[in-house]
């Protein structure tokens with residue numbers, strides 16, 4: 001199948017990438033952009049380990065086609081504000097919200113809606 005070039009913004013930086021029709025956002029983040037903070041767990045959209053935000057909405061990047069992210073804002077764990085020494089910097093609406101026991105253990109978790 002033919003690859004296409006698309007542009008998306010990852011952690012505030014505009015990126016141009018080439019993807020195939022079945023390339024997932026997880027593959028792009030980890031393999032093309034080297035953002036390995038987003039993990040691959042089940043690879044089937046069940047566990048939430050690969051969760052990132054696309055235009056502020058939590059998505060399972062292992063089952064989210066990269067082409068759907070074209071022109072959108074993607075936020076991974078690498079894009080969250082942290083300070084040296086392990087203390088959090090300015091709190092975002094995501095990082096300041098306590099996680100419930102039903103959510104995956106992933107710093108980029110957000111309310112599902």
Ligand code: FES
Nearest residue numbers: 041042043048062
């Ligand atoms: S790796 Fe489990 S939901 Fe994506």
